[in-house]
Amino acid sequence: MKNYRLQLMVCAGTACVSNHSLEIKEALEKEIQNHHIENEAQVVQTGCNGFCGAGPILVVQPDGIFYQLLKVTDVKLIVEEHLIKGRPVKKLLYTPPEEKTPIPKLSDIPFFAEQTLIALRNRGLIDPESIDDYIARGGYKALAKVLTSMTPDEVLNEIKISGLRGRGGGGFPTGVKWETCKKAHGDEKYVICNADEGDPGAFMDRSIIEGDPHSVIEGMIIGAYAIENVKQGYIYVRMEYPLAIKRFQIAINQAREYGLLGKNIFDKGFDFDIEIRRGAGAFVCGESTALMASIEGKPGEPRAKYIHTVEKGLWDKPTCLNNVETWANVPQIILRGGKWFASIGTGDVSEDPWGGSKGTKVFSLAGKVNNTGLVEVPMGITLRDIIFRIGGGIRDGKKFKAVQTGGPSGGFIPESLIDLPVDYEELTKVGSMMGSGGMVVTDEENCIVDMAKYFLAFTQAESCGKCIPCREGTKRMLDILEKITAGHGTEEDLILLEELSNAVVESSLCALGGSAPNPVLTSLKYFRDEYEAHVKGKTCPAHICRQLNVYKIDEKVCLEIGHGCDVCKKYCPDGAIIGERKKVHYIDPAKCGKCGACYDVCNFNAIYIE
Amino acid sequence: MGKLKIEDLDKIAESARKKISLREGAGKVKITVHMGTCGIAAGARNIMATFLNEIEMHNAKDIIVVTSGCAGLCSKEPMATIEYENQAPVKYIELNEEKAKKIFDEHVLHGKIVPEYALSIGSERIQ
Numbered sequence: 001m002k003n004y005r006l007q008l009m010v011c012a013g014t015a016c017v018s019n020h021s022l023e024i025k026e027a028l029e030k031e032i033q034n035h036h037i038e039n040e041a042q043v044v045q046t047g048c049n050g051f052c053g054a055g056p057i058l059v060v061q062p063d064g065i066f067y068q069l070l071k072v073t074d075v076k077l078i079v080e081e082h083l084i085k086g087r088p089v090k091k092l093l094y095t096p097p098e099e100k101t102p103i104p105k106l107s108d109i110p111f112f113a114e115q116t117l118i119a120l121r122n123r124g125l126i127d128p129e130s131i132d133d134y135i136a137r138g139g140y141k142a143l144a145k146v147l148t149s150m151t152p153d154e155v156l157n158e159i160k161i162s163g164l165r166g167r168g169g170g171g172f173p174t175g176v177k178w179e180t181c182k183k184a185h186g187d188e189k190y191v192i193c194n195a196d197e198g199d200p201g202a203f204m205d206r207s208i209i210e211g212d213p214h215s216v217i218e219g220m221i222i223g224a225y226a227i228e229n230v231k232q233g234y235i236y237v238r239m240e241y242p243l244a245i246k247r248f249q250i251a252i253n254q255a256r257e258y259g260l261l262g263k264n265i266f267d268k269g270f271d272f273d274i275e276i277r278r279g280a281g282a283f284v285c286g287e288s289t290a291l292m293a294s295i296e297g298k299p300g301e302p303r304a305k306y307i308h309t310v311e312k313g314l315w316d317k318p319t320c321l322n323n324v325e326t327w328a329n330v331p332q333i334i335l336r337g338g339k340w341f342a343s344i345g346t347g348d349v350s351e352d353p354w355g356g357s358k359g360t361k362v363f364s365l366a367g368k369v370n371n372t373g374l375v376e377v378p379m380g381i382t383l384r385d386i387i388f389r390i391g392g393g394i395r396d397g398k399k400f401k402a403v404q405t406g407g408p409s410g411g412f413i414p415e416s417l418i419d420l421p422v423d424y425e426e427l428t429k430v431g432s433m434m435g436s437g438g439m440v441v442t443d444e445e446n447c448i449v450d451m452a453k454y455f456l457a458f459t460q461a462e463s464c465g466k467c468i469p470c471r472e473g474t475k476r477m478l479d480i481l482e483k484i485t486a487g488h489g490t491e492e493d494l495i496l497l498e499e500l501s502n503a504v505v506e507s508s509l510c511a512l513g514g515s516a517p518n519p520v521l522t523s524l525k526y527f528r529d530e531y532e533a534h535v536k537g538k539t540c541p542a543h544i545c546r547q548l549n550v551y552k553i554d555e556k557v558c559l560e561i562g563h564g565c566d567v568c569k570k571y572c573p574d575g576a577i578i579g580e581r582k583k584v585h586y587i588d589p590a591k592c593g594k595c596g597a598c599y600d601v602c603n604f605n606a607i608y609i610e
Numbered sequence: 611m612g613k614l615k616i617e618d619l620d621k622i623a624e625s626a627r628k629k630i631s632l633r634e635g636a637g638k639v640k641i642t643v644h645m646g647t648c649g650i651a652a653g654a655r656n657i658m659a660t661f662l663n664e665i666e667m668h669n670a671k672d673i674i675v676v677t678s679g680c681a682g683l684c685s686k687e688p689m690a691t692i693e694y695e696n697q698a699p700v701k702y703i704e705l706n707e708e709k710a711k712k713i714f715d716e717h718v719l720h721g722k723i724v725p726e727y728a729l730s731i732g733s734e735r736i737q
Contacts, residue, residue: 014733015699018627022736048732053696103723106701106730111683113735121736124644124681124691135619136626144616203648203684210646211679243647259613266616372685 004042006083009059013048013107014125018137020072021056027075028058032083041083047107054094068094110389111371116344118360119167119328120376122212128247131254134214140260142331146222147268150334155226156182159330161338163349163358168194168286168323169406169435170511171424173353177320181310182227184318189230191223192295192314192321195237195244196279196286199407200458201366202438205324207374208362209237209244212328213251217274219327221260222334224272227320233274234314236291238281248276283462287510288313288321290464301466302510323436325362345379346423357423361434367404367441368395380421383413387441398443402526406435408455409515411522412448431522433515447544448527449534452519453481459516470513473504477520485545489535498524543609546596550610553598555584557606568598568607630674638672639718642691646680652687653706660710661690664718673718686729694721703729 010016010025028043051057054068058078065088067078074092081087106112117123126133134140146155160175181189193216197205209216216235224230237245252274255261263271277295284290285300292314294300313319333341342349347356357379363386366372370392377386383403387393394400402412411432413420420426424434442451460474480497483489501517501524508514524531533541540548558564564585569577576592579585587598587607599607614622629636643649643658658677665673681689686703692713693699700723702713709727716722723731 012735014736017736045735047735048698052693052698052733103700103725103728104730106732107735109730112730115682115734117734117736120682123734124642124678126678127676128679129677130626132622132626133630135622136630138623140619144619148616207646207648207680241647243650257612266614370685371683373683374680375682 004040006041007061008041008043009046009061010043011048011055011057011059012045013052013055015048015052016055016057019056021070023072024056024058024070024075027072028079031075031079035079035084037083047113048105051094057094060088063088066094067092111373111375111392114381114385114390115376116360116378117376118332118341119208119215119325119362120211120374121332122215123207123374124211126212128211128213129250131214131251131258134212138335139214139331140218142334143218143221143260144266146225146334147266147270152182152226152228155222155334158334158338159226160353161350162333162341163338163345163353163356164326164329164333164341165353165357165424166323167325167329167361167436169409169433171357171434173349174322174326176353177310177322178223178227180308181318181320184311186318187229188317189227190314190317190319191220191227191230191233192291192319193220193233193235193327194286194288194291194321194323195235195241195248196291197241197324197436198238198281198283198286198462199409199436199438200455201364201404201440202407202436203364204362204374204437206241206244207364208324208328209241210247213244213247214255215328215331216248216324217251217255217261219330220274221265221272222330223320223322223327225270230320231271231273233272234295235274235276236279236285236295237276238279238285240281245276245278252276282464283459284464284510284512287512289510291321292319299464301464302512304509325437329359346421347425354425357425357434361422361437363437363439365391365439365441367439368398368443368446369393369441370395377422379423382419382421384418386422386439387418391441394441394443398445401442401444401446402448402523404432404440404442404451404455404519405438406433406515406518407438408458409433409511409518410435410438411518412442412451412526413522414526416526431518431525433518445542445544447485447540447542448523448530449481449485449540450542450544452523453478453485455519456481456516459512463512463516467507467509467513469504469507470509470516473500473508474513474516476500477504477517481520484531484534485540486547487534487538487545489531491535494524494528494531494535547594549594549596550589551587551592551594551596551599552608552610553585553587554606554608555586557604559584562602562604562606565603567601567603571597571601573597630676637674638695640674640676640693641718642676642678642693644679644681644687644689644691645677646684648680648684649687649689654688656707657688657690657705657710660707661714661718664711664714668714668719670719683729689729692717694718697721698731699733700731701729702727 056070058067164174166172287302290300290302345358349356362376463470465471564582566581574593576588645654688705
């Protein structure tokens with residue numbers, strides 16, 4: 001690492017940024033170059049200093065000299081006087097108040113400090129129902145830039161340089177998709193925003209729409225301009241997201257009123273408008289061809305993709321479909337440049353668009369972590385950092401078991417792989433996927449077989465039924481899992497389960513069936529011992545599969561603490577509990593139906609699982 | 611306002627900034643209630659109503675109340691951010707009516723942070 005004589009810490013907290021601290025950073029860098037001291041002084045972006053009232057703030061280290069309320073015009077003076085002559089500029093100095101604030105700085109809290117905000121840059125800051133708020137934070141500037149100074153090809157090129165890849169799950173390079181659609185024959189084309197987020201435990205897209213709908217709309221307008229011959233865009237969003245729909249509609253109306261949607265946008269001869277299409281909440285409609293069928297008013301079923309949707313999509317016209325988060329990244333890439341975006345993340349995309357994962361990814365962190373919520377992190381961060389630093393570790397000090405990434409189509413990643421860097425290729429290598437960004441954390445109290453059954457039950461119920469492998473295959477797989485969790489599984493079942501999984505993956509029509517077995521396959525791969533415990537030992541190590549549990553009553557607790565309260569007897573549907581008030585109770589194993597009702601109702605924890 | 615010209619973007623940005631920036635005299639305090647689905651489910655509407663009631667009861671002036679989306683930390687909702695003139699924003703978590711009233715009395719009216727309900731001070735870093 002290089003040793004610098006001086007470090008200039010420019011505050012990049014949201015308050016300072018809205019007071020132009022990024023422009024000050026640029027001016028500083030330029031001025032430093034002008035004076036040829038780039039080997040002595042380094043400009044660094046920092047988190048919020050907690051003195052937002054005095055921002056933009058600049059701290060010069062190692063002396064800790066604090067400048068406040070800076071303007072771009074002050075930069076020259078600071079560089080010439082302070083950096084070169086060593087004389088701090090007195091009139092710009094600030095003395096932080098002596099007393100310490102009683103609460104921590106936001107930028108010191110790992111949950112926020114470890115995040116890198118691009119798609120979520122306006123989260124919690126703007127009123128999502130006010131277009132003026134969005135414009136105040138630089139909104140629609142990217143559109144203005146595109147329409148005044150860039151050709152469609154230049155826009156496309158910028159997206160290609162950025163290395164942006166589809167955030168909805170597949171990770172297809174956005175630039176390549178746009179380019180194919182652009183080259184496809186036809187003078188009528190469409191762009192679509194896929195907001196049909198349906199993974200259990202995923203809420204990234206919903207939060208982006210609810211918090212910052214204009215960023216998605218601006219991205220779509222820019223995409224339409226770059227692809228050319230696009231006059232109409234659709235947002236496909238599920239009815240289960242009423243607030244998202246409402247805020248989208250308000251945003252579209254406002255954009256129309258300002259002439260940012262409609263005819264002759266910014267008087268540059270470019271027409272484009274967007275309409276919302278509401279889905280009824282079928283999971284399969286998140287699949288591109290099923291989604292387009294649904295927009296056309298047909299049943300939401302996928303089709304075989306011998307011909308891609310970029311050539312023949314909606315109404316057989318070339319159609320470019322991207323996910324909410326993908327579109328939300330576009331304006332920032334245009335404003336800050338593709339190179340800037342590509343500087344974040346892993347790999348190299350300059351030759352091969354699949355060569356790396358660039359920028360950031362939004363994850364919805366759910367399950368057994370302390371901090372559940374919405375996180376945006378640079379690609380390449382490890383799962384450990386997300387779960388233990390940002391997520392604050394496992395709840396109640398329990399032991400981490402696995403993390404399920406990519407929703408019901410993703411896989412379980414065990415503790416041995418927790419230092420895995422998060423990028424498209426790495427996650428696929430271990431049998432999971434980036435998916436849309438759901439991240440469900442499980443601990444020692446979750447049964448992996450039960451979890452796999454849960455996710456498979458979801459995809460089974462959501463299978464549209466058009467192709468046999470998915471409709472029948474997932475059903476049979478679910479039957480086997482139910483058999484195993486009920487304690488009737490055999491070793492042959494495990495072999496059959498694996499075979500069936502592979503067959504469903506290989507032969508399903510769309511990605512729903514093609515990925516539905518992932519939770520089963522990964523859990524079989526990494527947690528085979530748990531399956532074997534169910535099958536051979538007929539026990540569930542996490543005590544979740546009740547049919548495998550043996551319930552017993554601790555006589556001492558029952559009598560001495562509970563005084564034979566008799567509650568369990570009342571709740572037992574099988575009449576398996578023997579005993580009377582004020583006396584010890586027993587469970588008759590021959591009659592016990594293993595429903596666990598007694599275990600749930602006992603107020604004294606006298607009932608335990610052997 | 612009718613159709614925008616490109617020059618209008620800066621004008622709108624400037625005037626919107628003035629409207630939301632306490633430094634430029636829009637008000638003395640800004641209360642942001644985070645109202646994504648997560649916040650609303652946890653009771654954010656009630657928090658919003660409490661703040662509005664308090665303003666009315668105290669006949670308080672120079673207070674802006676706005677809504678915004680999810681602040682990211684869904685498990686700690688309902689959340690609100692209070693910005694007092696010339697101070698850094700403070701995020702409060704896991705609010706209820708009672709807490710909101712106390713925060714209003716001490717922080718909104720008198721600029722005194724209520725540390726027991728606060729998560730942190732300051733804002734997030736923008737890449």
